[in-house]
Amino acid sequence: MCVAPPTTTTESATSSATSVSSAAPEIAAAASTSSSTIGETATTSTASRTAVNTEMTAGPTTSASVDDTEVSRGSFTSRSSTTTSKPQVLEQEQGLDASTIPVVIIMSVCFACGTTCALVCWFRRRPVSRDQGHVNDGLLAVSVEETISSIPESMEFWLLPVQKIMEMSPDTPLPRHQVCRDMGMLVKRRMHIDDVWSGQYSVDMAAVSHRWPVPEHFDPECMKLRKLQDILKDKPSIQFLWIDWVCAPQWHGGGRSDEEEAEFRMILENILPYIFLGCRVIVLYERIYNQRFWPNVECWISTKMATEHGLVPASEDRLRVLVYGIYSASGKDAESMAQVLEFWHETDTPEAIATLSHDDILVTNAKDKEINLKRNASMDNQIWHRCTLEVKSCDIWFPPQQWPLGCGDVSHDLFPRQHLR
Numbered sequence: 375m376c377v378a379p380p381t382t383t384t385e386s387a388t389s390s391a392t393s394v395s396s397a398a399p400e401i402a403a404a405a406s407t408s409s410s411t412i413g414e415t416a417t418t419s420t421a422s423r424t425a426v427n428t429e430m431t432a433g434p435t436t437s438a439s440v441d442d443t444e445v446s447r448g449s450f451t452s453r454s455s456t457t458t459s460k461p462q463v464l465e466q467e468q469g470l471d472a473s474t475i476p477v478v479i480i481m482s483v484c485f486a487c488g489t490t491c492a493l494v495c496w497f498r499r500r501p502v503s504r505d506q507g508h509v510n511d512g513l514l515a516v517s518v519e520e521t522i523s524s525i526p527e528s529m530e531f532w533l534l535p536v537q538k539i540m541e542m543s544p545d546t547p548l549p550r551h552q553v554c555r556d557m558g559m560l561v562k563r564r565m566h567i568d569d570v571w572s573g574q575y576s577v578d579m580a581a582v583s584h585r586w587p588v589p590e591h592f593d594p595e596c597m598k599l600r601k602l603q604d605i606l607k608d609k610p611s612i613q614f615l616w617i618d619w620v621c622a623p624q625w626h627g628g629g630r631s632d633e634e635e636a637e638f639r640m641i642l643e644n645i646l647p648y649i650f651l652g653c654r655v656i657v658l659y660e661r662i663y664n665q666r667f668w669p670n671v672e673c674w675i676s677t678k679m680a681t682e683h684g685l686v687p688a689s690e691d692r693l694r695v696l697v698y699g700i701y702s703a704s705g706k707d708a709e710s711m712a713q714v715l716e717f718w719h720e721t722d723t724p725e726a727i728a729t730l731s732h733d734d735i736l737v738t739n740a741k742d743k744e745i746n747l748k749r750n751a752s753m754d755n756q757i758w759h760r761c762t763l764e765v766k767s768c769d770i771w772f773p774p775q776q777w778p779l780g781c782g783d784v785s786h787d788l789f790p791r792q793h794l795r
Contacts, residue, residue: 525567525644525647525749525752525753525756526567526644527566527567528564528565528566528567529564529565529640529644529648530562530563530564530565531562531563531565531616531621531641531648531649532551532555532560532561532562532616532620532621532622533560533561533562533563533579533614533615533616533621534554534559534560534614534615534616534617534620534621535559535560535561535613535614535615536606536612536613536614536615537613538559539599539602539603539606539615540603540606540607542599542603544596544599544600544603545596546596546599547591547593547594547596547599548592548593548599548617548619548620549620550619550620550624550626550627550628551619551620551621551622551623551624552623552624552627552628552634553627554620560620560621561614563579563614565648565652567647567648567760568760569652570647570648570651570652570680571651571652571680571757571760572680573652573679573680573692574652575652575653576652576653576654576694577611578611578612578613578614579612579613579614579615579616579652579653579654580609580612580614580615580616580653580654580655580656580696581615581616581617581645581649581650581653581654581655581656581672582598582602582615582616582617582618582655582656582658583650583655583656583657583658583668583669583672583673583676584598584657584658584663584669585658585660585662585663585665585666585669589626589738590626590627591619591626592617592618592619593619597700597701598658598700601658601698601700602615602656602658605656605696605698612654616645616649616653622637622638622641622642622645623635623637623638642742642745642746643745643746643749644749646671646672646675646746646749646750646753647749647753650672650675650676651675651676651678651680651753653694654694654695654696655672655673655676655694655695655696656696656698657669657672657673657676657695657696657697657698657710657714658698658700659697659698659699659700659703659710659713659714660699660700660701660702660703661701661702661703664717665734665735665736666735666736666737667730667735667736667737667742667743668737668742670718670730670735671726671730671746671747671750673695673714673718674718674721674726674730675750676694676695677693677694677695677714677715677718677719679692679694680757681757682758683758684753684754684755684757684758685722685723685753685754685757687719687720688719695711695714695715697710697711697714698710723750723751723753723754726750727747727750727751730743730747731743731747
């Protein structure tokens, strides 16, 4: 900054601009640090230039040629007699050349943009801590503490032995659960949540995902029964089936007792984290299968596997879903499998919840959708929490070569019998 030699007297009001440029060095220094004129304290030349830029963008204001100038510690006061634009006064006070102002503006914009981009990148790359306590799925917020207590450590489920279904007449509809139970056709098996996530129950258990054609029976024409008999004869490792009509207390055909109603509600709330996440899933696919909530949510979770990172898309050797076409999709197993995987395999939990919450995904009881979307939102957190914070969960994953899935089938010899409860 260049200044004129110091003078000892103040010029008249008509020569105030000359007075500023020829003022004492103390006046120039005071002007460079003045908050009343520049808008902020200037500790460096860069900050001073930024202040100038800020004042300039405010537009011209009524200022003054200096008549009486008072300099006191860090303050600069002027009384006006004529009108001058503030940018001109600031330029005179700071000794800025007009050509440097665009440079200052460009530098300020670049600095602001760079800082913003850096902050955005940092926040996007920063991992979300699950200990923050919430899963925000766009529809439901579930705390970790609620999640840990919501899914029981173990549960008992009724299962239909494959031997029983293979012995049935292919033209006789399966009786409802209460009848099968009272006839001694079913067995009860206790499942433990850690063994579900480790994949141990997929050795000899499979669940059937299907669409009910009518409310009164899941398979009045026995087409599904015949299809299951045809599938299971080539899957010797599957020893037990879970079918909703047979394995959960039903209302149609005689109602439910209070005890059966309580059992049914408990099953309804836990079949996703236990049955459809822990077993192989036989999908009986048809062209309108994907219009219904239950088939869709069962199909989605059957394409996932539990890991130390939570629910993730199942690798090829751990894919539990088996898709078979029925009705108009009969004979189109490969095409049906491709459609299921294309729609659900890469879909994460928030996206699945958003999709399934739409009104065009139909459900008989809206409460079922609410309960199970909430369950889906919570499962990811619980899996991660147990595996990360509890020692017992992290050493039980089967090596990939021991999973009984994929194109072929395996015998029980690959899995120690003591792991099967």
